[in-house]
Structure formats: structure tokens, C-alpha cells
Amino acid sequence: MNLKPFKIIKLLLTFYRNYCIATTAITICCIWIFYKNGLSTFFPLCWFKIGTLGLVYYFINNYKERDIYYYQNLGVSKIILWSSTLAFDIMLFIVSLIITYKINAT
Amino acid sequence: MQHKFEVDSIQLEFGTKRILSDIYFKCETGKVTGILGRNGQGKTCLMNVVYGNLNPVSKSIRFDNMTIFQAFKRPDLLTYLPQFNFIPSHLTLKRIFSDFDLSFSDFENIFPEFSNKFKSSIKTLSGGQRRLIEVYVIIKSKAQFSMLDEPFSHLMPIQIEKVTELLAIEKSKKGFLITDHMFRYVTEISDYLYVLKDCKTHLIKDLTEIENLGYARI
Numbered sequence: 054m055n056l057k058p059f060k061i062i063k064l065l066l067t068f069y070r071n072y073c074i075a076t077t078a079i080t081i082c083c084i085w086i087f088y089k090n091g092l093s094t095f096f097p098l099c100w101f102k103i104g105t106l107g108l109v110y111y112f113i114n115n116y117k118e119r120d121i122y123y124y125q126n127l128g129v130s131k132i133i134l135w136s137s138t139l140a141f142d143i144m145l146f147i148v149s150l151i152i153t154y155k156i157n158a159t
Numbered sequence: 160m161q162h163k164f165e166v167d168s169i170q171l172e173f174g175t176k177r178i179l180s181d182i183y184f185k186c187e188t189g190k191v192t193g194i195l196g197r198n199g200q201g202k203t204c205l206m207n208v209v210y211g212n213l214n215p216v217s218k219s220i221r222f223d224n225m226t227i228f229q230a231f232k233r234p235d236l237l238t239y240l241p242q243f244n245f246i247p248s249h250l251t252l253k254r255i256f257s258d259f260d261l262s263f264s265d266f267e268n269i270f271p272e273f274s275n276k277f278k279s280s281i282k283t284l285s286g287g288q289r290r291l292i293e294v295y296v297i298i299k300s301k302a303q304f305s306m307l308d309e310p311f312s313h314l315m316p317i318q319i320e321k322v323t324e325l326l327a328i329e330k331s332k333k334g335f336l337i338t339d340h341m342f343r344y345v346t347e348i349s350d351y352l353y354v355l356k357d358c359k360t361h362l363i364k365d366l367t368e369i370e371n372l373g374y375a376r377i
Contacts, residue, residue: 064258067247122245125210125231126238126300127258 064129069138071117072109079105080146088153095150102146106139162188162303164222164237164334169208171201171215178204179215181359185351186304186334191326193349194338195374200355202338203242206306209336210239222303240297242308244289248282252292255281259296266295269321287313294322298329306336311344323348342375 083098121131164186171179178201186192196202207213209220211229220227222236230237246255252273256263267274270291281289290313297305311319319341326335326348339345346352352363354372361372370377 060258067250070249117247119241119243119245120247122239122241123247125212126234126245126297128232128234130229130232 060127061129064124064127065134065137065141068120068124068129068134069141071120072113072138073142075109076106076142077145080142080149083146084149084153087150088157091157092154098150102143106142110135110139162223162334164220164304166205166209166218166220168217168219169205169215170217171204171208171213177358179208179358184336184353184360184362186336187350188303188332188334189330190350191330191335191337191348192351192353193345194336194353194355194360195342195345195369196338196355197374201358202355203308205355206239206241206308206336206338209306210237234300234302236303238297238300238302238305240293240305240307240310242312244293246281246289246293246296249280251278251280253277255292255296259300261296261299269325270295270318287315287318290314291318291322295325298322298325298335302333304334304336307338309339310337311339311341319344342369 079102083102087094087098121134124134125131165183166185167183169179169182171177182205184192184194194202194205204213208215208218209230211227211231220230222230222233227233227236231239250258252263256266263277273288276284276288281292284292294307294310294314297307298310310322314322323344326337329335337345337349346366346369352369353360354363354369354374355361356372356374361368363369366377369375
């Protein structure tokens, strides 16, 4: 079964949907704090974000453990699901921080 | 071309408790292999070991003599129906059939009671209907082999008959490994039958052996 890239992305988005609301809310909070307090909050916010992603990983792995078989039966392993969606979420966080920094600087 | 999938040398232990130790079974395309066993004998563990989700001390799983360690990475070789609901509850039947590249009208022809459910999400279905969808998509999945853990649970007798008919048709294209406590259905459709007892698989040549192994009264 060779999955088409579009299908893989669709499955990854379906999985990301499980936790995107929580992580996006955290990202928005971090951006707001960064906007108000500046560069000095960069590292604490990064650690906060990583910590909350760890919690999300723990809870989703427990509560959505059974769903993993759906993705596996379609050729997307647990490692791919987590690495892709977490990488996307972290990238979104970093890009948002950079944009906020640029806005603050101008 | 006939394909073969063989499993042996599995050693699975949880702490000091030995779960599986002397295992051998084979599955071939065009055949159904049934595994029976009392509760707690390790049938589900065995399937998870084969699928690669459970790591034993040792194992040898070969598809056409090629060793595969993580079968879940090869849905072209093996798909797996776990004993619980595994389809994310918010997905619609339309999406599920599209993901598995299956025709909903073929499904509707066999199970007409689903004719107005195409756009419904799976969580709106009853437990039996939900299980039927899961059983159907795995049976029809485009893999050489499918493992079915308790495919008949939650299904009505009439649905079980339709599923066994479907298995008989689909086995011309692929091989199945089935375990279920509704052993009469399993013995009826199986070409090879094993009983898992005391960590070992016992090949059944005569149905009376099932009784001798203490699994069921024939």
C-alpha cells in the first residue's frame, strides 16, 4: 500500500486535530507574554512550551492510544504521527515568536 | 502466487511470568488460520508481537521467508483488527472508506442497513454497527494478510454469517489469522487451527483435541 503524500498529510492533520486546540492556545499565550515582556522571556517560554507538549504527548498517548491502530493500518506509524505533528507545532511556535519579535522591533 | 507468513521462536515474558514460549503457526494466502485459547493465554499478546507493537525477548516473523520486525510499517503485508474500537470516533464513514480505498456501495450491497449512513460519523453508530465497519475495512484492506482479534464480538448472528461469507470470498485474495471465543464459527472457517495453551501453540487435527486441551466442549 503506497500512500499518496496528500493522504499522509490528511491522516497527520486528523491526528493533529486531537491536540491542536490546546497547543495553539498555549502558543497564543506565549506570544502574548513575549510581546508584552520582550526577549528576556524567550528561554522560559520555550521551556514552558516544551513542557506543555510533553504533557500533551502523555495525555494523548493515554486517551487516544487505540486510535493509533487506525493510522498504523493505513501505513502511518506512531513515530511519524508524533514527530511530524510535534515538529509542525514547534515550527509554528518559533515562527510566531520571530514575527512577534520583528513587530516589536519596528 | 501463494504467499506465506510464519511465526516462531517467540519468547514473551512479563517480569518473571512467561506468556509465550513455544510458538509456531503459519498463515497462507487463500487460507484462514484460527487460534483458540482460554482467556489470559496470550492470544492478543501474540497478535501484538506479530504486529510489532509488543517487544518480546525473541521472535521470528517471516513473510515469504523475509524477516519483518515491525509489521505495522508494512500495511501492504499485514493489517490488524484489535479487539477494541480503533477508528477515531469523529471520522465519517465516507472518510473511512476513502482512507482504505474501499467502495461504500459494495458495503451497502451486503449490509443495506447502512445505506443512509455514508455521511454519518462512526460515533453515531451502535456498538455492533461500529464493530462491523471495523471488521469490514480490515477484511477488505489491501494487504496480503489480516489478523482479526475477536471479529465476531458485538455482532448479530446474521451479521456474523455475512462476515464469514465475506471471509470465504476474500480469502481467495489474501490470508487471515483469526481468534475469537465464538469457536464454532472459527472452526468452521479455518483451514488451520491452533489452540494456545501453556504458552504453546497446539496444531489441531481433530476437533476432539480442542476438548482434550480444555478449551471447549464439542
